[in-house]
Amino acid sequence: MNSARRTRIVDELEAAEWIQSGMTIAIGQPTPMALVRQIIRRGVRDLTVVDAGFSLDLLIAAGCVRKVVSYYAGGGFGYPVTPAFRRAAERGAIEVWECEEGILCAGLQAAAQALPFLPWRGGVGTSLPEVNPDLKVFTDPISGETLIAVPPIKPDVAILHAAHADPYGNVQHLGGPGWIDLFMYRAADRTIVQVEKIIANEEVRADAWRTTIAGADAVVRAPYGAHPFYSRGYYIQDNDHLREYAEAAGAGEEGRLRAYLERYCREPASLGDYLERIGIKRLLALHEY
Amino acid sequence: MDTTYTVQELMAVVLARELNDGEVLRVGVASPVPEAAVRLAHLMHGPNMELVFLGARMNVAHLASVPMPAYGWDRRVVRWAESYSDTGHRFDRVKDWSNHVFFIGGVQVDAYGNTNLIGIGEDYRRLRFRGPGSVGTPTLSTHVGRYYIVLNNHTPRVLVERCDYVSAFGWGRGGADARRKLGLPGGGPRLCVTPLCVMDFAEESRRMRLRSLHPGVTLEAVKAATGFELVIPSAVATTAAPSAAELEALRTRVDIEGRLRR
Numbered sequence: 001m002n003s004a005r006r007t008r009i010v011d012e013l014e015a016a017e018w019i020q021s022g023m024t025i026a027i028g029q030p031t032p033m034a035l036v037r038q039i040i041r042r043g044v045r046d047l048t049v050v051d052a053g054f055s056l057d058l059l060i061a062a063g064c065v066r067k068v069v070s071y072y073a074g075g076g077f078g079y080p081v082t083p084a085f086r087r088a089a090e091r092g093a094i095e096v097w098e099c100e101e102g103i104l105c106a107g108l109q110a111a112a113q114a115l116p117f118l119p120w121r122g123g124v125g126t127s128l129p130e131v132n133p134d135l136k137v138f139t140d141p142i143s144g145e146t147l148i149a150v151p152p153i154k155p156d157v158a159i160l161h162a163a164h165a166d167p168y169g170n171v172q173h174l175g176g177p178g179w180i181d182l183f184m185y186r187a188a189d190r191t192i193v194q195v196e197k198i199i200a201n202e203e204v205r206a207d208a209w210r211t212t213i214a215g216a217d218a219v220v221r222a223p224y225g226a227h228p229f230y231s232r233g234y235y236i237q238d239n240d241h242l243r244e245y246a247e248a249a250g251a252g253e254e255g256r257l258r259a260y261l262e263r264y265c266r267e268p269a270s271l272g273d274y275l276e277r278i279g280i281k282r283l284l285a286l287h288e289y
Numbered sequence: 290m291d292t293t294y295t296v297q298e299l300m301a302v303v304l305a306r307e308l309n310d311g312e313v314l315r316v317g318v319a320s321p322v323p324e325a326a327v328r329l330a331h332l333m334h335g336p337n338m339e340l341v342f343l344g345a346r347m348n349v350a351h352l353a354s355v356p357m358p359a360y361g362w363d364r365r366v367v368r369w370a371e372s373y374s375d376t377g378h379r380f381d382r383v384k385d386w387s388n389h390v391f392f393i394g395g396v397q398v399d400a401y402g403n404t405n406l407i408g409i410g411e412d413y414r415r416l417r418f419r420g421p422g423s424v425g426t427p428t429l430s431t432h433v434g435r436y437y438i439v440l441n442n443h444t445p446r447v448l449v450e451r452c453d454y455v456s457a458f459g460w461g462r463g464g465a466d467a468r469r470k471l472g473l474p475g476g477g478p479r480l481c482v483t484p485l486c487v488m489d490f491a492e493e494s495r496r497m498r499l500r501s502l503h504p505g506v507t508l509e510a511v512k513a514a515t516g517f518e519l520v521i522p523s524a525v526a527t528t529a530a531p532s533a534a535e536l537e538a539l540r541t542r543v544d545i546e547g548r549l550r551r
Contacts, residue, residue, distance in 0.1 A: 052422075074421035076319060081421045089408075089419040098407060100456070102380045102428035122380070122428025125458035125471045127405075131413045145472045179344055179379050 007167035008219050012038050012271055015192045015220045018157055019044055024069075026050040026108075026153075026187065028160035029178035030232065032194045034225035035159045037274060039064060040265040048097075050104070050155060050184065054242060055229075057082035060094060061249055062261055067095040069153060071104050077239075077246035084249050084257070098132040105183050107153035112186035117149040124148060158188035161226045162212070163233055165193055166201040171213035174233030185213050194222035196234050224275055224283055235286040241278070294531050296484045297549035298539060299503060301325040302531040303482055304437060308390060310335045315391040315433070316342055317424060321357065321548050322439050322482075323392035328355045328543040329535070344379070345370035354542040380428050386475065387434040393478075396420045397452045398438055400497050400517040401467075402459025402478035402490060404430075405452040413454070423456040430457035435479040443483035445516035460495035467495060486511050487528055491520045501526040 016038030019025055025047055027036065036055050039047075040062040048067040049059055054075055059065050061084035068085070075082040088094040099107070102122040110118040117136075124146050129135040136149040160181050163174035171193050173181075185191045193216040204211060225231075228241035248260040268274035275283060304326035308314060312335070314327040324342070331338045336350040342359050347369040349355050359367050395404035396418065406426060410417035430436055438459075440447060459478045461467040468477050480500070481488040487500045498520035502511060504527055512519065531539070544550070 100423035100427045101425035127454040
């Protein structure tokens with residue numbers, strides 16, 4: 001019998017195989033782009049995606065998404081609404097589970113606590129319960145107030161990006177986790193965290209207060225793995241690259257968008273191949289300090 | 290000092306004058322006018338204000354300048370923050386937000402200050418224009434003491450009698466008790482500031498009312514650009530132009546890159 005503690009380190013190709021067509025996935029901020037690109041590369045389809053912004057847009061553009069749980073699909077770079085989301089939503093090619101930040105947190109928290117719903121006040125009086133019939137307006141039995149019952153949002157897998165983890169899934173963020181990441185971790189059946197650096201278990205135990213996620217199911221070593229997004233303590237957002245995507249997706253020419261997806265998501269087999277394509281000079285220019 | 294000013298500079302000054310020392314001012318993404326306004330108020334008359342840019346909370350009244358922009362998602366950019374609400378929670382404490390103020394836009398704004406970030410079109414499943422989504426505005430507008438609607442365009446397409454969808458409840462279909470009836474603790478929208486004018490809400494009906502016309506703008510122009518019938522008071526004021534001191538502070542301490550002058 002093997003008595004050694006099992007490590008949870010996998011590479012991004014193996015981790016991405018956890019995500020199967022039809023699943024619900026939650027994507028944290030900073031954005032775990034190494035995993036997102038592998039999902040696209042594998043041609044996963046019919047996902048329900050809990051996400052916002054450009055990573056959501058990229059997955060829609062690549063045809064991976066059936067349903068979106070989103071509070072915000074704004075992008076900037078000349079596009080107040082991210083282009084692929086806008087087109088797909090207007091065509092009816094994706095279903096939108098309309099929500100907002102507070103409702104999203106309530107739904108994830110309900111899942112984490114195995115509750116049938118959690119109440120939330122933000123959204124009372126708005127169209128949210130009309131356009132999203134899963135949100136039920138109800139009268140609070142204690143005070144008689146009008147509230148919204150938010151059903152659980154249950155991701156099969158949460159995928160996150162963080163600074164560090166040890167081989168056993170103890171994750172330590174630099175500068176704190178993204179605002180939604182812990183909600184996603186708590187709600188999901190399984191969590192994959194890609195990290196800039198894998199650190200020794202001794203280092204975790206030296207200051208266990210720094211551990212933000214206790215027990216990620218898989219750890220993926222992914223230096224620069226959030227590119228073109230930021231990774232706190234490591235690098236800043238690559239606005240030139242995000243603009244390149246926005247222009248490719250926003251031009252409304254299938255060809256340009258397909259060329260982007262081929263070049264950055266489908267052709268590079270691994271994170272290393274992708275980073276080679278981006279180029280070392282560009283990556284080093286994004287250093288945070 | 291060139292005392293001619295752009296309409297965006299005027300809007301920032303109008304909003305800055307509205308803000309009181311000791312308040313917590315929350316600014317979301319891509320809102321250059323509110324971003325400038327809160328900085329200007331903070332530096333000119335609000336040493337105890339707290340500015341919250343996305344998740345980053347700060348008081349930087351000691352600084353000579355607080356240039357735009359700043360984003361909470363990048364620690365390099367926000368060196369001013371004292372704390373981040375970005376560490377696994379955002380709306381964990383919404384009680385006692387009576388001294389919190391925030392700023393909202395919309396793809397539509399209606400006669401009672403309801404705003405729409407969802408989209409335009411009768412069939413929700415086939416919107417003619419799909420908006421970005423509600424972000425956190427339903428919760429913020431529910432709880433903050435008051436908020437300001439800030440629009441870059443004043444047209445009949447944006448200012449409509451009734452929003453196709455409401456993502457932040459202002460005054461519903463009107464009435465001073467509209468919010469209380471729903472149990473919404475916050476004070477609702479205070480003003481709507483556009484490139485043409487400043488509007489508030491009539492005390493009883495809570496219908497949008499013209500408060501002041503920006504210098505050089507006619508009443509007819511505002512009526513023509515508004516997709517609903519505004520309440521017009523018997524005497525309409527002119528928006529007070531920025532003072533030399535306000536313009537100097539705005540240009541040398543806040544909007545150093547001239548984003549509001551483009």
